[in-house]
Amino acid sequence: MGAGHSHKLYRHGxxxxxxxxxxxxxxxxxxxxxxxxxxxxxxxxAFGLYAVLIAAAAGAARVPAGFLLKRLLIEVPxxxxxxxxxxxxxxxxxxxxxLSLSESGLWGAWNILAxxxxxxxxxxxxxxxxxxxxxxxxxxxxRMPPQLVQIASFMIRYGDVITDEMRRMRIARLSRGFEARGxxxxxxxxxxxGALFIRSYERGERVHLAMVSRGYTGTMPVIAxxxxxxxxxxxxxxxxxxxxxxxxxxxxx
Amino acid sequence: xxxxxxxxxAPVSVATGVVAAAAVAVSLRGARRELAGAGSGAERTAPLxxxxxxxxxxxxxxxxPVAAGTSGHLLGGALAAIxxxxxxxxxxxxxxxxxxxxxxxxxxxxxxxxxxTDMAIVTTVVAYALFRGLVKVLPRGRRSITVASFVAAxxxxxxxxxxxxxxxVLGGTADVSIGKVFTAMVGVHVLIGxxxxxxxxxxxxxxVAVRPDLVYGARGLTQPLELRTVQVAVxxxxxxxxxxxxxxxxxxxPEPASGPAPAAPGPRxxxxxxxxxxxxxxxxxxxxxxxxxxxxxxxLEKVAHDQGIDAKAKDHAAKDSPLADYGVKDIGDPRLSGGxxxxxxxxATLAVGTGVFVVVRRRKSAGTAERAVGSV
Numbered sequence: 001m002g003a004g005h006s007h008k009l010y011r012h013g014x015x016x017x018x019x020x021x022x023x024x025x026x027x028x029x030x031x032x033x034x035x036x037x038x039x040x041x042x043x044x045x046a047f048g049l050y051a052v053l054i055a056a057a058a059g060a061a062r063v064p065a066g067f068l069l070k071r072l073l074i075e076v077p078x079x080x081x082x083x084x085x086x087x088x089x090x091x092x093x094x095x096x097x098x099l100s101l102s103e104s105g106l107w108g109a110w111n112i113l114a115x116x117x118x119x120x121x122x123x124x125x126x127x128x129x130x131x132x133x134x135x136x137x138x139x140x141x142x143r144m145p146p147q148l149v150q151i152a153s154f155m156i157r158y159g160d161v162i163t164d165e166m167r168r169m170r171i172a173r174l175s176r177g178f179e180a181r182g183x184x185x186x187x188x189x190x191x192x193x194g195a196l197f198i199r200s201y202e203r204g205e206r207v208h209l210a211m212v213s214r215g216y217t218g219t220m221p222v223i224a225x226x227x228x229x230x231x232x233x234x235x236x237x238x239x240x241x242x243x244x245x246x247x248x249x250x251x252x253x
Numbered sequence: 254x255x256x257x258x259x260x261x262x263a264p265v266s267v268a269t270g271v272v273a274a275a276a277v278a279v280s281l282r283g284a285r286r287e288l289a290g291a292g293s294g295a296e297r298t299a300p301l302x303x304x305x306x307x308x309x310x311x312x313x314x315x316x317x318p319v320a321a322g323t324s325g326h327l328l329g330g331a332l333a334a335i336x337x338x339x340x341x342x343x344x345x346x347x348x349x350x351x352x353x354x355x356x357x358x359x360x361x362x363x364x365x366x367x368x369x370t371d372m373a374i375v376t377t378v379v380a381y382a383l384f385r386g387l388v389k390v391l392p393r394g395r396r397s398i399t400v401a402s403f404v405a406a407x408x409x410x411x412x413x414x415x416x417x418x419x420x421x422v423l424g425g426t427a428d429v430s431i432g433k434v435f436t437a438m439v440g441v442h443v444l445i446g447x448x449x450x451x452x453x454x455x456x457x458x459x460x461v462a463v464r465p466d467l468v469y470g471a472r473g474l475t476q477p478l479e480l481r482t483v484q485v486a487v488x489x490x491x492x493x494x495x496x497x498x499x500x501x502x503x504x505x506x507p508e509p510a511s512g513p514a515p516a517a518p519g520p521r522x523x524x525x526x527x528x529x530x531x532x533x534x535x536x537x538x539x540x541x542x543x544x545x546x547x548x549x550x551x552x553l554e555k556v557a558h559d560q561g562i563d564a565k566a567k568d569h570a571a572k573d574s575p576l577a578d579y580g581v582k583d584i585g586d587p588r589l590s591g592g593x594x595x596x597x598x599x600x601a602t603l604a605v606g607t608g609v610f611v612v613v614r615r616r617k618s619a620g621t622a623e624r625a626v627g628s629v
Contacts, residue, residue, distance in 0.1 A: 009356060026355075033362045038263045074359055078257050088429055105429070115259020116361065123358035135355065147281050147299060152348050154303020155310060156356075162304070162311040180318050183451075190452050193312050193327070194459030197336060200311075201467055204304030208297050218296035 009071070009127040016235070017061035017129045021228040022138025024236035029126045031240035033119045035247045041111040043250035047118065050243060054121050057239055061129045071124040075116055082109040082116075132156055150220060158207075162200050169195065255353065256368055256417075258361030265424025270366030276374050277347050283340025287469065305337050306345040310352070317452060325448045330376030330413070331384075331406035332453045336460065338469040339381040346373035367420055375416040380409035384470055398471050399458040406453035410446030414438040 017025070032053075039046050058068055086105035094103050130138070136156070140149045169192050180189055228236075261269075281298075288301045309329040316324040329349075333342035347369045353359040360368045384405035391397035418435045425434075461468050 030362055033258055034263070037259050037266070037361075037363050071358065074357060075257060078260075085429065088433060108429070112257065112259055116257035119258030119361040119363070120358040123355065123362060127356050127358065132356070139355075145278070145281060148277065148344075148348065150299035151303045151306060151344065152352055154300055155306035155345075155348055155352060158304055158307040159310050162307040163314065166311050166315060180316075182318055186317055186451060187455055189315060189317055190455030191459040193315055193452070193456045194463070196312060197305075197308055197456070197460055198464050198467060200304045200308035201301065201337075204301040207304065208300040211300060212296065216296055218299070 009124070010131055011063055011067065011128045013062050013129070015060060015062045015129070017057065017125075020236050021141075021232055022130050022134040023141035024138075024228050024232055025126055025130055026135070026138045026142060028236040028239050029122045032122050032243050035240060035243040036118045036122075037115055039115075039247045039250050041107055041114070043253065044110075046246050046250035047114040049246045050118050051121075053239060053242055053246075054118065054125065058121075058125055061125065063125065063128050067128065068121060068124055071128075072117065072120055075120050078112065078116055082112045085109040085112070146219060154207075158200075158203070161203070162196065165199055166192075166196055255350075255360030256364040256371070258363050260361070260425075261364060261367050261420055262424040263363070265420060266363050266366055268366075269370045269420065273347070273366040273369035273374070276343060277369070280340040280343040280347070284338075284344045287338035287341050302337075302341055302344055302348075305333065305341065306348045309333055309345055310349050313349075317448065319448070325445065327452050327456075328372070328376065328410065328445075328449055330372060331380035331402065331409045331449065332456060334377040334381040335384055335402050335405065335453070335457055335470040336468055339377055341469075342377040342381065343373050346377060367417075371413050371417050371420065376409045376413045379412040380405040381470075383408055388470065395458075395461055395465070395471075398461055398468070399454045402457040402470070403450045403454035407446045407450035410449050411439050411442045414442035 036047075036050055039050075055065075058065070085108050086101035088102075088105065094101055094106070127135075133153070136149050136153045139152070140146060173188070173192065178185075178188060180186075284302055285298050288297050309332075312327050312332075313329055314326065316326055318324045330342065330346055333345050336342075337345070350360060350368050350373060351365065354362055354365050354368070384401045387401035387404055388397060391401060415435070415438070418431065418438050421434055422431050457468065457470075461471055465471050
């Protein structure tokens with residue numbers, strides 16, 4: 001697909017990571033996150049090694065660090081929660097720069113920050129190197145029910161359409177001099193949401209009829225069946241296997 | 254509130270993942286039934302559920318300004334359940350969460366099970382069960398749909414917060430006392446729930462007003478078409494009268510004198526009787542039964558007290574209010590005081606509820622009056 005059709009999170013490229021079949025990448029990322037989550041939080045160095053692994057994968061995918069770091073901002077709400085934790089948690093207190101903080105709370109905050117950040121970084125890397133359509137095909141290859149994949153692909157395809165519809169309604173409201181300022185204006189916004197629902201549902205009915213008239217029976221034909229060779233699986237497995245080694249070291253040391 | 258990786262430990266994440274997968278599998282089958290139109294329904298599921306999921310995704314971006322710069326947005330679980338049915342609701346919200354996790358890294362991949370269980374299943378199921386129950390109890394009509402969706406959305410958000418606390422108890426990785434997590438989560442989410450409830454009720458009301466046939470929760474309420482013959486001599490002026498008469502009789506206003514007696518508009522429960530019975534029950538419960546209610550603090554308070562956790566806990570902000578701790582301040586007899594507080598509580602709740610009703614009714618009756626004037 002050309003540039004205009006891909007989603008904003010995708011970064012077009014021809015790196016070895018881009019070339020891997022999508023289901024290998026999804027499996028690899030999932031296993032990696034699973035390994036990270038099951039690492040003991042006391043092994044601080046292990047998380048450093050994980051970060052190095054992710055950085056290496058990003059380097060191989062030629063995704064610039066700035067892009068990755070900017071996308072990490074999605075985590076901010078939970079960072080706020082993690083920062084609160086040392087103040088409210090139980091257990092023995094330690095003094096850090098004049099503040100009395102809970103020791104286990106500090107560990108908890110570290111745990112969430114480290115694991116959450118690594119998880120987000122891995123997902124961002126996956127989304128940055130895999131096209132949307134491929135991602136959905138990959139999920140289907142991993143035995144996600146085809147019906148669910150279809151629903152997800154409809155959601156992705158029409159997400160922009162519906163969002164644009166909402167934007168048009170907002171412009172229509174603005175051009176009639178309406179500006180939502182407080183709770184009193186919720187009624188109008190809710191009417192817009194209701195209209196949006198009706199329009200989405202009716203669009204769904206039209207799409208369905210259009211598809212039926214083109215011979216749709218409930219299943220989508222698989223046009224390009226991507227299969228992965230053993231070499232590709234091995235390459236994709238490099239990340240989680242390396243992480244697993246770190247994790248085992250973390251448990252034993 | 255999307256849970257990231259590492260917030261809930263691995264065994265609980267896996268267990269919730271299994272629960273979520275089972276629920277999605279069941280919902281796929283149920284959604285086929287809910288979305289079935291004239292055909293078998295299998296081929297209608299994907300486009301319709303997909304578009305509804307896109308709608309939920311988009312409506313979560315619609316900002317509702319609260320006051321001075323802050324704003325909130327809809328979570329959509331209750332709304333989806335009421336508009337398209339519980340199975341499709343679970344399915345659509347799950348798909349939205351899945352895509353948010355995979356594409357936008359919003360919510361961890363390993364926490365997907367937790368997120369789906371919490372935000373898709375609990376919210377939707379609680380909201381729909383409550384909605385269905387209320388619609389059964391309340392008198393038939395458009396207004397009770399709005400009221401029921403208000404209550405359903407109001408309860409569904411703190412219920413999800415409670416479920417999250419439960420998961421946290423089982424597999425939380427941080428050492429925060431459960432009482433605090435519960436209080437903070439449910440406290441914050443009651444506030445969020447009020448916003449969610451208002452928006453959901455308004456949105457459902459807006460859809461019911463235009464396309465009541467699209468609202469799954471209101472499907473049983475549409476009355477079958479009635480054919481009536483009215484003897485009208487003048488066709489020009491008569492047309493307007495016929496429609497007005499039909500509309501009025503549908504709302505059980507006085508029947509028009511002219512014309513043969515139309516078919517009885519079906520057995521209608523008297524609203525007033527239900528209302529009076531409800532108030533009486535609530536008053537009896539609050540005033541009388543609370544005599545015998547346990548004076549011990551409830552479970553959580555007790556646990557907190559026993560563990561000494563609440564030593565540092567701040568007292569409630571309304572501690573000094575005349576009704577603090579379910580008693581009236583200057584009345585000595587604890588039983589009388591408790592009963593009186595209960596009665597006052599019921600009265601206050603009733604006043605607020607009636608206020609909402611009156612506002613809604615006034616707006617509606619103003620609309621009908623305008624319509625009547627227009628048709629004459």
